[in-house]
Amino acid sequence: MGLDFVQQPPKGLLDPRFSHPDAPLRQPGASGLTGVGAATHLVALQRIADDNGGNRASPSPGYAASVRYVTAVLRDAGYEVRTPGYPLPKRRRRGALIREQNVIAQTRTGDPRWVVMVGAHLDSVRKGPGINDNGSGVAALLEIATRLGGSPPTRNVVRYAFWGSEEDDMAGSRHYVEKLSRRDREDILLYLNVDMIASPNAGYFVMGGKGKSRAKSGPRGSARAGGVLVEQLAATGVVAKTLAFDDESDYGPFVVAGIPAAAVLSGDRKTKSRKQARRWGGRPGERFDRNYHTPRDRVDTLDRTALDRFTRALAGTVAYYAGLSDTSTV
């Protein structure tokens, strides 16, 4: 499939090494990156939920098993992996705040002063296994990470975040962003959030650059990132709709901290309109995800086409920013 899934960015913006036919996210042939690779991780996350009381909420044994799974996949792919802790607000055991873990992995190559960050929450709600929300985002990140490998020939560092406690007021990502030094914050070129990308009645939404206030459109650089995502989705054959940020997922703390951000989502409890059904297929008058936050959010209910398109578009966007050499234009 060669470069099929990567919309060519403007010339001169990529590290020339990245245009090489052997570049990791652009390998020719059947080994190309797809949602099928991502789907194998969804099966694993479903099994983890099934073995642990039907959920992967943090804190819980299902979340701990999810952390072990993601960590093992990333270490096998050659990444440096850390599991920094954070306190859970309002939850105490014998007087001490209970702690939980995020998983952070990054490439061993690339300039650490230019970090492309892509994140997905790893926890589910207590009521269900959380396979669309947000096993789908986790699976896409793992597929991209394993295809790219821990030591790719990219100009910039790629860092992956798997957040705990998104379903608990985003405690994991909030703590991470609060602890960044000013210099750490400035090193992050972009934060890309992936939260639900395989909704059973999928829509194709992008956030970044829409709206008048900074809270809605994101800091400077967010509009460009949203535009790259829209182009990458177009290359997979779908016309995305751009929405304003609403502080309902882990991009929230990044936007507040002034870090350029963008996001993708396939829709949750809102209803698909007739116009959207004409544009994207699926069932008008029905929710994007009828199983949202229920025990039915299982691996067998997902839209595999949406998973495939979003995974490829995200890979192309990560490749674009990882190879970006003229960072003044961001």
Ligand code: ZN
């Ligand atoms: Zn979510």
